[in-house]
Amino acid sequence: MTVYTPDANTPAARPRTYIEAGYTLRSWLLTTDHKRIAILYMISITGFFFLGALGAAAVRLELLTPKLDLLHADGYNRAFTLHGVVMVWFFLIPSIPTVFGNFLIPLMIGARDLAFPRLNLLSWYIYVLGGLFTAYVLVAGGVETGWTLYTPLSTKYAPGHTVMAAAAIFVVGFSSILTGLNFIVTIHTLRAPGMTWFRLPIFVWSHYATSVILVLATPVLAMALILLALERALGIGVFDPDLGGDPLLWQHLFWFYSHPAVYIMVLPSMGVVTELVTTFAKKRVFGYEFVAFASIAIAIIGFLVWGHHMFVAGQSMYASMVFSFLSFLVAVPSAIKVYNWTATLYKGQLDLRAPLFYAMGFIGLFVFGGLTGLILASLALDVHAHGTAFVVAHFHYIMVGGAVSAYLGALHCWWPKMTGRMYSEFWGRISALLIFFGFNITFFPQYILGWLGMPRRYHSYPPEFQSWEVLSTAGAVMLGVGYLLPLVYLLWSLRYGPRAPANPWGASGLEWRVPSPPPKHNFEEIPVVSWEAYDYPPPQEEQG
């Protein structure tokens, strides 16, 4: 069932797109157009993704053999630290919000841009600045503490450029704060007439919830990093028990941000999945209000659980019990979403394209990751699993199986809208399948390894673990191929892909009513909305 309308997409017929609005480098680097800023972000985060992947590659290659034979011990530490820092702060946290949030939120709500367009551009420049700091750290030799920068290792004992790394993260944090601020204000004040809260796509609700976290959590990380830098550079003693401080204070401040941060990474993905599922099942989302409120609930409850990272760190048992209970609670709204996606897919007219593959992969892998999260939230079980590859597997199921899959699903779903070109569905599906299977082969063994006792961040292990480690690395190769393929065929499509109509998927949503790619000002006239979200089948609109 094709909805390609070979009509008003010839250059003469369609209005000037945002891409054609200027061809100079200056017009891109000084743009305030949310769509162009989204593209700037897309290019930068892709670069960081592959940088972070190199770190992972080094780790997986080293782990092929039980002994340390590829890297030095400190080189191994730098590899997994680079991987974590880059992937968390320079890929996962920005990815969906800065690329798809930026591009789509104004379109989805019926606005011409975000509330503060110049602030948006500033966000990108701050991101780039943070990236330059990180590049410096990398070239200068790296950091060996792990992305969690635990004290006193990070403040007293670890060699490396820890202060510079803290500075890089500090800087990039402001980029995300400003993006979150921009989104909240935009969603409150720039909705088109008739676009009530309950007519918004769930994508927008998810980004709203994410933005609340961005604004409230990130400043705490900023302060934690300042204290870390002062401790390391000047020995102020705030994390040093000999001087009256507490190393666990770092963990409290760090995880107060970093646990909500994982919801920064996953809430936008959930928003994407809702869009993908409704678009490719041609059905209204099941239980709209439940899904919308679940996003807000996840954001709020997500702030109450951070101590589950510290069960074996010396935290009081009573506090740990409270955190454990609250961690069980946060699973509830996530589960509600999973039920609602499943119910949406049920009896839908499934259009089995790449984005739907990614969405369905997300649902399965997220459930797996989420269930193992419940295991880790149980105090007694966490005593066994903490600090092992089991934890690594858990968060990769959510972050990679979940968030990265959602990113790729979004990339394919909105590629036609953003670029005006159709990608190759054949290669899209191949990549999605390679990624799904490669991912499972990489990370399922790590659940097993972790439960058997394999610690995380270790470069050597007992020989009996080797077959699982080799299997994991083999999966990583497959996964790597799956990630590289889109780079090739998506870029190829920019030149040779068929031109995309305004609404190739027959989807609902205001973004599908403007041409592909959209004109700079988004809408000829600001729409007046009088229909519900996911109004399938969408009312007939003029294409192009």
Place this chain on the structure above:
Amino acid sequence: MTTAPFVRPEQQQEANHLGIWLFLATEAMMFGALFFALTVVRLRVPEGVRVASGHLDKLLGTVNTGVLLTSSLLVALAVSAARRGRQERTAGLLAGGAGLGVIFLAIKAYEYQKEFSEGLMPGPGFRLHDHPGAELFFNLYYAATGLHAVHLTIGVLLMLGLSARVLGGYLRLPERAESVELPGLYWHTVDIVWVFLYPTLYLVSG
């Protein structure tokens, strides 16, 4: 006046207000984390904190608190004047607020210098080594007041810049009163941070 992408002036006004309050919320969260660190230290080494705090100049701290509270009055009055279209009065009050901010900074600098000469600055000259936690307290005292001073300096520059623009006629009042009101909110927030820093740092022994 309305700039793209806003369509109606009230829309833009609401956006600006919401934006600034969200920004102030981030400042509160950041300083809040610092206050939490101070609380933890106070819980763990209460004696050292008490002794160290006792060495701070309570009189100067109190005077400084009064100075900042008064500066907030002037800034609030400036916003009032701006909304009534009083260009010179607004500029004067803004400059006055900024001036009091400078006085605060001067008193702070004097305090720092005094502490240095009394051997209270962490480093080679520190003389309260007998009290575990005292040096940490002073480290956090300098970190906290230093960070506050940075924010205050930014505020002073903002107020002076605004004052100059109002006086020079570049900011027509009362049409652009919002451009005075919103930075004014920042000033008050910096004041509030100090309102909490003062008892936390100066009034521990009691």
Place this chain on the structure above:
Amino acid sequence: MPRGESATFVLVWAALMALLAATVGVSFLHLGSWNTVLNLGIAVAKTVLIVWFYMHFRRTRPLVRLAGATAPLWLAILFGLALSDYLTR
């Protein structure tokens, strides 16, 4: 009315000064940990005055007020849950 507003602001200033004097007064009393409670209470009172009057909270839209109110609430989460660790170790 703006002119009445100025008078209110000066009254608020007087109240703030009184609270400051009260803080100083409290520091001469030796009430143990109640000193801290009182001092923080006075700080909160000053903050309420500044936010309500100087920062025009009373004539701010409910939505914007909610945005402003989230920070103290979220700090309460940080303090509350983290102190549940420190106070029960």
